Amino acid sequence: MIFNIQRYSIHDGEGIRTIVFFKGCPLRCKWCSNPESQTYGLSLMYDHRICKNFGDCIQKGKPAIKFTNEGLSIDRANIKNKEEFRDICLSKALTVIGEDLSAVELLKEIEKDKLFYQQSGGGVTLSGGEPLSQNGSVTYFLDELKKNKIHTSVETTLHVTWNQIKRCLGRIDCFLVDLKHTEKSKFRDYTEGDLELVMTNLKKLNELREHIIIRIPVIPGFNHTLEEMKGIINLSASLQSVDEIHFIPYHTLGSEKYKMLGMDYPYSNHKAISDTELTPYLEFAKLKGLNAKIGG
């Protein structure tokens, strides 16, 4: 299931790229800026700022959807078929996030920009959520891209089974690996995940000499200290398949989405990180022989 397709991106891999965002993630990072990507099923998003109170959704959603002084109150757990709400809201205040597209349907979208990929050395990046945690349809999609000689990158946490990675090997040109921390307990406390799984998969990919670029989300209160960053950079520099590292500064753009999904945002009190705050990390990474940059 996908939740977005973003064309003409220059931030998530080489050249001009189309980013396909898959819905569903095994982690729950406290700072996540794409909360709509976390669950594997459909999500209902409601933006009270553009709601015109037409009420069609209330008719359809009784008694789970009600008007209140602050706009709609949506009891999402009691809405069995979210698909029924797709396109029901004329003002687009209530939207259904997520769509099942076949590999062939996805490819049709991708092919529209084939010329741009060829001219810029770009291609397609699978993102999420966690694209490698999807069912086998991702493998078919990657196969279609390879048949069409389109460069493929995947943004991944590597928090998946080795089998989920293995079935995609030979179909992915570049792994953009999201490496968040080197301490097990901190990783678990902030993401609900198991760092051991990530490290084991990273080592295996390294042994297979897959092309890996490390991407570090720099998050206040989690890993935004020189000591913690040095740990991640040193680990990256020790891997023979890694010669490039990207620092992705924390931003607050996702905070409004939490409200729209009826979720609490655990990181609501943190400020965005400026690029200049990343200079010491950049310098240390260069000292370690890595090509380092800010952003994708």
Ligand code: SF4
């Ligand atoms: S890995 Fe990414 S999508 Fe998944 S919860 Fe963390 S930030 Fe969100």
